Amino acid sequence: MISTKKHIQQLASLLLANKIDDIIISPGSRNGPMTHTFSGYGLFNCRNIVDERSAAYFALGLAQAKQKPVALVCSSGTATLNYAPAVAEAFYLNVPLIVLTADRPDYWIDQAESQCIRQDGIYRNFTKKEISLPLGESEKELWFAARQINECLNIAVSGTPAPVHINIPLEEPLHDLVDVQLPSTKVIAQEGTETALSESSVENLATAFNKAPKVLILAGQLIPNPGLENVLSELVNTTGAVVLKEHLSNLNDPQFCGNIDTLMAAMLEDVPAKYQPDLLISFGGQYVSKALKQFLRKNKATQHWHLTRSNEHFDTYQSLTKVVNIDAGDFFELLLPKLAAKEKAYLQLWKNKEEQVMQLSEKCIALSDWSDLIVFDQIRKAIPENSVIHLGNSTPVRYALICDSVQDAHYFSNRGTSGIDGPMSTAVGFAHESEKLNTIILGDLSFFYDSNALWNNYIGNNLRVIVINNRGGNIFGLIKGPSDSPAYQEHFFTENKFKAEGIAQTFGLDYFKAENENELHGALTEFYSAKQQAPALLEIFTDAEINTKTFRGLFKFVKQ
Incomplete structure (x- = not known):
């Protein structure tokens, strides 16, 4: 009917x-x-x-x-x-x-x-x-x-x-x-067209690429794309170009550079001009790292090409010189055969700095008190390979990007508008269709804001929710400005005295909690064990003041 x-x-x-x-x-x-x-x-x-x-x-x-x-x-x-x-x-x-x-x-x-x-x-x-x-x-x-x-x-x-x-x-x-059939309605079909660059355009772009001593490629937020990753890997091998990526880029080749925020902090204590690109090529969605944007605005590339299928003139780094209306994978496939082999000094410069920063980060985390920094490091080590990971906005996405990515994991986050209001609902919708284990990591305010995400009949056994409960909006303690304001405690941090346990029980999720490192290790072991065959929520309690101290301490440490 x-x-x-x-x-x-x-x-x-x-x-x-x-x-x-x-x-x-x-x-x-x-x-x-x-x-x-x-x-x-x-x-x-x-x-x-x-x-x-x-x-x-x-x-x-x-x-x-x-x-x-x-x-x-x-x-x-x-x-x-x-x-x-x-x-x-x-x-x-x-x-x-x-x-x-x-x-x-x-x-x-x-x-x-x-x-x-x-x-x-x-x-x-x-x-x-x-x-x-x-x-x-x-x-x-x-x-x-x-x-x-x-x-x-x-x-x-x-x-x-x-x-x-x-x-x-x-x-x-x-x-x-x-009780009738649907009417037969005329369908107006739309034939797809392929955007193609002329041979002369490809030649000109390849010539400009070959002449640029230092090429930096920025991969923004992307859906997983093995074909794009393969051609970028080959391009790096041939030309020594530097590919910068965050976890949300879903690019995993170890030749690419990650750990962007800590890398930027260390780089600014070095000689920033050494890392300044001659040619910048960008594609994909937004970058999380504010430090990267500031670095590239102060150390502008001579040329900046943005690859897009819709002619967006994204001048994020205030250096845009060319918009190329083509899919990024197609662009690099066309360009690669015409690129000359180069010295890899620029790539090695970035990789050496990245290695140094990673070693310092690991050392700092090992010396840190119980805090969100420890928590995210442990979570990263516990999440099974080949998972789907959804990152909430504010502190979760920033902490996660400081740590190494999970092997063969796919990362998603609502970074289009970067709000805290719907990350769990989005993750629940994704997990409902996915056959993989799906973990959503979010803060306490975001969890309570979006708790109706669990109010439906489509919560799969593959869903794992991790709530980092630091009793408020700890992001405002990490960034400059709000933490120094007299209004900080009431109107920025917004102290939260509630726990997630009751909501987990209401919606039928198994509940785990941790208040120190030993408890977290045990909880994560159970949380991700093969025996856990029901959707589950893990609530981790940390102290906001200690979080702020250790977070800022990490960036001071990597500047050595």
Whole structure:
């Protein structure tokens, strides 16, 4: 049984034609026609999540895991606003969410009608396209709606993927059903085109690359891409170029340089100009390291090429000279055969400094008191190889990037907008589709903020949640400015006196805790043992003041 609403029948038909069959539904009445149709037709994989904010982040994680669009369905009013944080995150992470919002007819907007707000253009700044379907069901209106839906679905996955929004005004009755097949609706296909560089462009780029004594390649946040990693490895072997990567780049070749923040701290005590690149090549998403951005803004490359499929002019380092509209892997494949072998002095300079910093970091951690620094080092050693690791924002992502990455692990984080509001929901959505062990590491404030991530029926046995409970927002003790303010304790740190144990019990997760290094070692052993066959939460308690002292101490130590 499906809804009698013809626009909804047509929408469902086009979604299936575009192989979009994962639907996240939040309950409501106004979206009833969509709920009846998607759940009743039998060809959609529908999941119900009450909290719209969490539901949208769940969809984000699911879409990342499946590498295909996921549709969201909600009622009218503030339900639509609750999608906004995840829609913005998906926009900056290039994830194609299909946002379907039910609405009142436009004649009720601003007329004191219940559950009714201005929904047209509500996500305008964070979608590639937004449309509102017509209310009437005449032949011309259905034709017009089908054309617009086709365009939205095509745009969502073309070029750089991103969310699209389809707003759907619906009149009562909302719950009339009919036992029919979906209509045959014309599909407007979109043929893909390959972006290609001319032979002369490749020659010119290769010549410029060969002339640059010091080439620095920045790999931003990426989904795992073995082909790209292989060609970059070959390029480093041939040319001695330096590839800088964070864990979120998902590049693991030991020739590449990591440990960026500590590396930058040590480099500034050396002679920074030695490390200044002649040619900078960037691609992928954002870098976490603020120190790297500051270094490259002060020590600008003569040339900076940014590789993109959508013509973004990202001038993050204030040195942009060329935008190359091509996939990074394709670019390096084209360039590599034309590159000359070079001395590897520049690469060796970076690798020697990295080795020095790693040794100093390990020594400092070994000498440190119980703190977040010890905790993240132990977690990194305990997480099994070939896992998926989700990093919460604020301190977790920064601590994790100080430590070595887990062998053959894939890393994800909501670094599009870098908010603390949805990392656990995103991880839960990803883990629901993943066959691997998924660990989410987040702070106590972020955990409590997003605790509704556990309020659904899709928590898999492969989920491990680690909460670093340092009793507040310890990130503000690590960065300059807030920690010196009289308002620090109440309005920045925001002291937290609560524990996660009750929430773990409420949602059926096995609970572990640790308050010192011995307890942590034992808890992690059980937490990741083969016997642990249920979702679990590990809460680790540390002291914020000691955390701040040891974190700052590490950076002083590596500057030796």
